[in-house]
Amino acid sequence: MKLAALRTMSAFAMIFALQGCGTSAPASVDGLRRVVGTDLIGARGATPEDQRKIDRTIVGICAAAVWTKAECAQHGERG
Template identity: 90%
Template sequence: MVGWPKILGDVLVLAAITWVVVEIREYGARSIKDAIERQNNDADSQSDADRSDYDRCLDGAACGTSAPANVAGLRRVVGTDLIGARGATPADQRKIDRTVVGICAAAV
């Protein structure tokens, strides 16, 4: 005689094990998806912040097409360090840095 209650119990245990395995896989996939979305959101936020910094730099530097009122005054602010600098060496980079500092400090 077939033990139907035992077979039914075994089927229920197998269904429960299958359900647990499926839930674990879905949780893993969801956590990976959430991690990727978090990275994308962080990258997007950083991109927005960098873009905003760049825009503020352009606004603060008053970049435009008007000519300086006085070339000698401009030369005192900007300096002549940048002449010949290519950025290939640390000394060149220092020249570039000194020029940028002068421009930013004077809010040119």
């Protein structure tokens, strides 16, 4: 599995873990779904198409300012 996929999954795991620790839930599931999208479903990072799915997900997360500009700039630099 590519490093980018692992970083993405780690970020989602952290989001869901924090939610379980009593932090505020997203304003709406529909809003979160619009930001994150559904491209990651089934993506494993093993093919160029999988990488495009990961990249599309990252674009939504960065556009919604969930991650900082510096964090978003790192996507694709490593891996």
